[in-house]
Amino acid sequence: xxxxxxxxxAILGVLWKRGPSTVRDVHAAxxxxxxxxxxxxxxxxxxxxxxxxxxxxxxxxxxTHVYTAAVSEATTREQLLSxxxxxxFGGSSLALVLQALSTSRATPAELEQIRRLxxxxxxxx
Amino acid sequence: xxxxxxxxxAILGVLWKRGPSTVRDVHAAxxxxxxxxxxxxxxxxxxxxxxxxxxxxxxxxxxTHVYTAAVSEATTREQLLSxxxxxxFGGSSLALVLQALSTSRATPAELEQIRRLxxxxxxxx
DNA sequence: GACGAACTACGAAACGCTTCGTATAATGCG
DNA sequence: CGCATTATACGAAGCGTTTCGTAGTTCGTC
Numbered sequence: 001x002x003x004x005x006x007x008x009x010a011i012l013g014v015l016w017k018r019g020p021s022t023v024r025d026v027h028a029a030x031x032x033x034x035x036x037x038x039x040x041x042x043x044x045x046x047x048x049x050x051x052x053x054x055x056x057x058x059x060x061x062x063x064t065h066v067y068t069a070a071v072s073e074a075t076t077r078e079q080l081l082s083x084x085x086x087x088x089f090g091g092s093s094l095a096l097v098l099q100a101l102s103t104s105r106a107t108p109a110e111l112e113q114i115r116r117l118x119x120x121x122x123x124x125x
Numbered sequence: 126x127x128x129x130x131x132x133x134x135a136i137l138g139v140l141w142k143r144g145p146s147t148v149r150d151v152h153a154a155x156x157x158x159x160x161x162x163x164x165x166x167x168x169x170x171x172x173x174x175x176x177x178x179x180x181x182x183x184x185x186x187x188x189t190h191v192y193t194a195a196v197s198e199a200t201t202r203e204q205l206l207s208x209x210x211x212x213x214f215g216g217s218s219l220a221l222v223l224q225a226l227s228t229s230r231a232t233p234a235e236l237e238q239i240r241r242l243x244x245x246x247x248x249x250x
Numbered sequence: 251g252a253c254g255a256a257c258t259a260c261g262a263a264a265c266g267c268t269t270c271g272t273a274t275a276a277t278g279c280g
Numbered sequence: 281c282g283c284a285t286t287a288t289a290c291g292a293a294g295c296g297t298t299t300c301g302t303a304g305t306t307c308g309t310c
Contacts, residue, residue, distance in 0.1 A: 098242060
């Protein structure tokens with residue numbers, strides 16, 4: 001089961017986008033997208049913990065370690081989603097999708113994209 | 126901002142389904158749906174905390190207090206959803222919906238329901 | 251070779267959530 | 281009335297997450 005915490009997710013996001021990165025890379029990226037200003041050693045510590053949890057892989061051959069995401073973005077998203085479905089939508093993905101659609105301001109093009117996916121799925125059945 | 130914790134969400138779920146309830150009601154309902162076996166005073170404490178947080182309202186006129194949800198199910202779901210969208214889907218509801226659709230086993234009838242909603246939305250634009 | 255800069259490791263504090271034990275008060279029954 | 285039952289209130293422990301300071305190590309440069 002993959003259930004990354006908030007901070008972990010933020011770091012995973014960076015790794016998914018950037019690919020293998022050093023602590024400094026990750027730290028810089030985090031500070032760019034939020035002005036929260038979190039300390040360097042905080043990022044480091046989190047990455048160390050994530051290594052223990054097998055959320056990331058660490059290449060320690062050079063002094064400056066290089067981290068890579070060890071869980072895929074799709075899988076993680078899927079688990080977080082199904083977790084939310086269970087906790088807040090009574091286990092119904094449909095309810096979640098309907099809620100998401102009714103409150104999101106999706107563009108017509110996006111709606112069309114969703115419709116296409118639905119047609120595919122219906123075709124397969 | 127409404128961001129109920131796990132335990133709080135479970136209790137809210139009971140209140141949404143049952144309407145105004147006593148601690149014992151809530152506790153019994155929780156134990157029915159999960160065999161986790163959480164203590165009575167735990168449920169009580171959580172309800173007290175939720176009262177402070179204004180997640181529930183308490184009617185203390187009779188000795189046995191009666192609790193009611195103070196936040197709506199729809200609003201709460203919406204907030205949790207948008208929170209997840211921000212944290213894990215780069216702010217894109219579309220990405221979330223696509224992910225939800227591609228991994229959920231929705232029935233044709235459900236897919237049809239989604240499609241109908243999409244048509245409505247497109248009509249409005 | 252010495253010094254400053256950059257890196258990792260680690261301990262510990264702070265915070266929120268969850269859990270429960272215990273204390274205390276009200277209720278109702280015999 | 282007195283006692284068992286059933287409430288609420290409250291403190292505190294346990295756990296995970298987040299944060300950072302400090303210590304110690306390695307590297308590059310003069």
